[in-house]
Amino acid sequence: MSPPIDWLSRLLDMLHVRGRVDLRCLYGAPWRIVQPAAAAGEIPYHVVLSGSAVLESPDGGPRTHLAAGDILLLPGGGAHVLHDGSGAPGAPARNRAVLNLTISENDGTGDRLDMLCGHFVLTARHDRLLREYLPRRLVVRARGPAAAPSTICEPLAGLVSLMRTESADERVGGHAMLNALSTALFALTLRLASDAGQGPSGLLALANHPRLAPAVEAMFHEPGRPWTLPDLARLCGMSRATAARQFEQTLGRSASDLLTDIRMTVAARELKNTSASTAAVAAAVGYQSEAAFQRIFKQRMGVTPARWRREARSSGPRRAADASR
Numbered sequence: 222m223s224p225p226i227d228w229l230s231r232l233l234d235m236l237h238v239r240g241r242v243d244l245r246c247l248y249g250a251p252w253r254i255v256q257p258a259a260a261a262g263e264i265p266y267h268v269v270l271s272g273s274a275v276l277e278s279p280d281g282g283p284r285t286h287l288a289a290g291d292i293l294l295l296p297g298g299g300a301h302v303l304h305d306g307s308g309a310p311g312a313p314a315r316n317r318a319v320l321n322l323t324i325s326e327n328d329g330t331g332d333r334l335d336m337l338c339g340h341f342v343l344t345a346r347h348d349r350l351l352r353e354y355l356p357r358r359l360v361v362r363a364r365g366p367a368a369a370p371s372t373i374c375e376p377l378a379g380l381v382s383l384m385r386t387e388s389a390d391e392r393v394g395g396h397a398m399l400n401a402l403s404t405a406l407f408a409l410t411l412r413l414a415s416d417a418g419q420g421p422s423g424l425l426a427l428a429n430h431p432r433l434a435p436a437v438e439a440m441f442h443e444p445g446r447p448w449t450l451p452d453l454a455r456l457c458g459m460s461r462a463t464a465a466r467q468f469e470q471t472l473g474r475s476a477s478d479l480l481t482d483i484r485m486t487v488a489a490r491e492l493k494n495t496s497a498s499t500a501a502v503a504a505a506v507g508y509q510s511e512a513a514f515q516r517i518f519k520q521r522m523g524v525t526p527a528r529w530r531r532e533a534r535s536s537g538p539r540r541a542a543d544a545s546r
Contacts, residue, residue, distance in 0.1 A: 228441040240403025242339040250331025253311030259298035264341040272334035275306040290363025297357030321395035354423040445507040493533040
């Protein structure tokens with residue numbers, strides 16, 4: 222008998238996220254990193270090993286200050302700028318290759334920054350559940366809230382310490398270790414964000430909503446079941462109207478929208494990895510009408526199921542574009 226699996230583990234299994242470390246930045250102030258919008262299927266991340274950084278968006282959004290041990294994810298994949306906060310132009314940076322990693326350095330003499338920059342890779346068009354249901358930027362702090370600043374998140378600190386060690390040691394297997402740790406970082410960051418008291422938006426907010434949790438678990442565990450809003454409301458012990466309102470308030474979307482996106486994500490995986498017919502895949506994710514399934518799949522994924530299958534099987538491992546810095 223298989224053990225029960227939580228919804229976040231199921232989500233990550235559906236999406237098959239892979240982590241990649243691109244650079245270790247060793248900068249003295251003044252420094253500045255300008256990163257363009259990420260390619261389809263990529264989520265940039267930054268890990269501040271020591272020092273501090275200021276994040277700002279070209280669209281003029283609020284600045285975010287990052288300290289040692291903090292993790293920044295950008296699920297929206299938008300262009301962004303990181304700098305030392307001085308306002309001075311950044312000293313020119315240069316790259317040098319070492320075993321398993323590329324080091325970016327400058328000649329700045331001010332406060333030092335040590336930061337890992339990388340990205341998480343998903344199948345293009347297959348990342349809707351992350352792009353649409355996570356905040357555009359997500360910061361997980363190594364230290365506790367202002368009320369308890371001395372509190373350190375031990376799992377995060379331990380993982381960051383391992384990444385720091387592997388990026389500093391030129392040892393056999395270091396590249397594989399860094400990427401494996403990077404992949405684990407994604408899961409840990411989402412877990413910690415879902416536990417955060419600030420109540421982030423989207424799926425992570427649902428994780429902090431115990432009354433809606435039974436419905437979320439049910440949709441991830443049995444996406445092919447013909448769930449209705451009254452069914453899901455009964456699981457949560459609330460009325461249909463209350464369930465609808467709380468999904469909209471917490472998720473920003475309806476329960477039906479979430480269920481449809483879960484189904485399309487499962488279907489996309491099945492079309493790529495199995496030889497099942499489109500009709501069989503449609504039935505497995507809750508559609509008795511193949512035509513209805515094809516229509517909704519194209520609406521959500523941008524292509525027909527047949528084209529998705531051809532493209533997903535013909536495309537080899539994608540090579541991530543180097544970030545412009």
